[in-house]
Amino acid sequence: MHRNRTRISAAVALLTMIAGGGSVPAAEATTGAAAATDPALQTITLTGVAGRAATTLRPFSLLGVTWADPRATVDGVVQVRTRAIGTGRWTPWRTLETDGRAPADVRGSSDPLWVGPSDGIETRVRGARRPLPAGLRVDLINPDTPQPANRRTANNRATVEERATGGRRATAQEHASARRAVPLPARPVPRMLTRAAWGANEAIVQGAPEYTGPTQVFFVHHTASGNDYSCAQSASIVRGIQAYQVRSRGWDDVGYNFLIDKCGTVFEGRKGGVGRTVLGAHTLGFNADASSIAVIGNYGGVRVTPRVRTMIAAVAAYKLGAYGNAPAGRVVLTSGGGNRFPQGRRVTLWRIAGHRDAGLTACPGNALYAQLPSIRAIAGGAPTGVHVLRMPGAALAGKLYFTKGLIRPVWTTSTPSALINRFEVWVDGVLRVATPGSNRTAAIRLAPGSHSVTVRALHLSGRSTTVSSRVVSDASAPIFRRRPDLGLRPGTVSGAAVPMHLDWNVGDNVALGSVGLVRPVAGNLGTAIRTRDVGAPANRATTFTVRATDRAGNAVSASVTRTPWVVSEVSAQRSGTWHTLRNPSYLGGTAVGGSTAGASATWRFSGTSAGLVLSRGPRAGRIGVFLDGRPQGMVDLRSSAPQPRRVVWSRWWPQAGEHTVRVVVEGTSGRPGVALDGLVYLK
Structure with missing residues (x-):
């Protein structure tokens, strides 16, 4: 929040003050009444007359220079240096930035500067060519001083409905959604520290919050309060900015709707409800129908980190997307009157705009301003990298999933959860489940048949990305x-x-x-x-x-x-001439041989399958087979090499029954002999 300015080498020493007093050269100074009545604020009046100052200076961490007439300006550059508590070391001279007046200003002021815990200060103006404005003083803020009890507790209680909708009234559409068969999760509020969490002093807030219309534009600022802070000090800085803007500048409350530190922690700003359209005091002429965020620090030459960029985009998408406004788009607004555009001027702005787009200021700094296009792209883009990782309850075969009915698709997206509104699962074009943006799975039961299952990722901006899978539900076993x-x-x-x-x-x-x-x-x-x-x-x-x-x-x-029963040849009813054969290759070491035509062997059994076991060989003959008295044809036992114990003929029946198998020797010419080893049947 600063303007460009020219620095002049001439200097006028104004003040040196150290805790406990001392004999150092100084301008004439007096501590203001606030020092005696307000433990968090010390005001030191500057007269510009050289002299000595001896006073008790309490610790402070944030400072600024203010003067009586908000229309006046300081000619020259105001610089300060401070002494750190603990080390006693003095900082280099630092220039206080000035962003011009705001309508709510009771006093003129510089931007606040965070100096960390300090107990001494020197102030000077360089290049002044005309008298300094009346009532010039240094305001020292100690944001860690215990605050008085909040007398507005009853007024600060959010209703159940407001808590459920991020601090705003539920819309008619949300009420209708609650009555649907598929409930929609509440639109998520970007993660942030509430006013209670960062220790806002509600006792100094003047009046009730004011509200404006739907958010049409989101302004990005920087506080110009310096980057020399740790993120553990961020809440103290926010408390200091609130105290400075209320006590030193005379505002009702902190002017920004949101603040964010260099580590990406977001802070709720002006009171009234994160999800509601709170009228802020941040961009002269364009506070109506607007919201804002201020990055704590100076970003003229330093870029914000990717996390900070993402969180700025998330808050912008949350505010703009709630009313269907594309964060990456533009809008035409009418100026309420400011130092760049007169009242009534129609101005085209990016939906996510820098402070300098609406006013004569260098805010939010050249480096951060150059990052706004990427912030718009993040805030206004559809979810990216959406795909189904796996589908528990279903098996993938080719391009199809198969399930018994219950599936739990697991998906992912490369878009941070902070930018996701919700996920939806649709089946054949019908919404079945809606789940918060932090979730990555949901359970769905499918009716038998083939279905299109679609996962839809909704960005806070309102844009969406879908990915579909074909799923076949089959509850029947083979x-x-x-x-x-x-x-x-x-x-x-x-x-x-x-x-x-x-x-x-x-x-x-x-x-x-x-x-x-x-x-x-x-x-x-x-x-x-x-x-x-x-x-x-x-x-x-x-x-x-x-x-x-x-x-x-x-x-x-x-x-x-x-049970495969093996019945030996001995148990068969034989007729004709047979003789015993002995060889270890036969079943049981014996078989019967026959070479006379008409010799036969018959078995009776009960089973489901039967097979004749004989030996094959180069000189083996042929046999005739009869089943239950009916001929089954001839079986030639000749083979190129000896093959004992071979099933040479078999039959199968669908049910067990009584059967008779008879073998008849053919007496084949030149090779009449056969070796019968038995019968096998299944029972």
């Missing part, structure tokens, strides 16, 4: 069209493994995800096949369990238990 069953197959028989095939048929009304064997061993069966070669120990019951899972995670299992 269905076995054919339950698992076992049949004997060609292969080598041993006591440890009888060759079988496992068959099944399973499907899903939406999409089958996986089919796996659970027992007796685990394995992936795939979704495309319907049979698998397996084996099981002879003469022992074995259970095979197949589990099918659809894309949504619904699962079903089905099992089959069978």
Whole structure:
């Protein structure tokens, strides 16, 4: 908050004061009445007459120079230096900035300057060519002095409705929203320290807050109070600015609607409600229908940090977006009269404007003013980087999600939460859930079928970004069209493994995800096949369990238990000529051989599948097979290499039953012999 000015080398010494008095050269000075009656404010009158001053000076942290006539100006540059408490060191000379008069000024004034805890001051004017204004004095503020009890407690209590809406009255639209089936979360207030939190002195506030129309413009200022402070001192600085603007300048309250320190902490400014359109005293001629924020410090040559920039944008978007005004846009306003635009002049301003856009001032400093375009972009942009990270309760297959019904989409955005109004989740164009901007997930239950699930991120500015996913809800488990069953197959028989095939048929009304064997061993069966070669120990019951899972995670299992019984050739009813064969490769070490045409062997059994076990070889002949008295054809046992204990013929039945299998030797020319090793059946 300062104007450009020319500095002149000529100097007039005015005052040196140190706590406890002393014999230092000084101008004539007297402490004002406020020093005796107000513990937070000391006023020291300057006469400009050289002399000595001996007085008791209490500690102070913020100062400014004021004079009686707010229309007058100080000719020249006012400079001060102070002595730090503790070290006793004097600071370099620092220039007090002057931003011109405001309508509410009772006295003329410089901008306040934060000097930190101090107990001594020297003041001088450089380049004065005409008399100094009457009533010139130094105002010393101690913002950490305990304040009187607040007598306006009853008036400061916000209603429940005001607290729920950030200190403003709920609008008709918000009342209507509360009655909707899907409640909308309250529009979030940017995180900040309230007046109570930073210790506002409500006892000095004059009158009730005044209100103006919807926020059309948001002004950015700097306090010009210096950057030599720690963020732990920020609340003290804000208290000091309030005290200076009320006690020294005669205002009703602190003039800014909001303040922010160099670390990005936002402070509630003028009293009246963060969410309401409080009439401030910040921008001459344009306080109506406006809001403002002041960055604590000088930003003529120093840029604000990314966090400060983001928080300025968040507060601006919060105020402008509440009334549908685009923070990155422009607006035409009518001046109420100021030092740049006369009353009644129509002026086009950015919605987020610098103080200098409306007045003859360098505020908010060249460096900060150059950052306003990026602040507008942050405040007015739609949420960026919005995408769904994952969707618990659903499985992704290609570009589709599959769920049993309940999903919890988890999303993210690169836009800071401070700039997010809320997130919404829509299903097939219907709003289902609205959640605060700090949340990144929500639970949704979907009806069976295919749905478009859209996450919508709403910026405080009113702009939004959406991202959609296709989600199929399937609450039904797969269905076995054919339950698992076992049949004997060609292969080598041993006591440890009888060759079988496992068959099944399973499907899903939406999409089958996986089919796996659970027992007796685990394995992936795939979704495309319907049979698998397996084996099981002879003469022992074995259970095979197949589990099918659809894309949504619904699962079903089905099992089959069978015992492969191996019946030796000895138990068959034989006719014709047979002779015993002995070889370790036969089952039990023995088999029977036949080479006479018409020799036969018959077994009777009850089961679901049966297989004949014989030996194959280069000189093996052929056999005829009869099932339940009906011929099944001839089986040629010849092979290039010996293959004992082979299932050479098998049959399967859907249900267990009594059956008869008969083997007849053909007596094949040149290779009439066969080696019969037994029968295998499943039961």
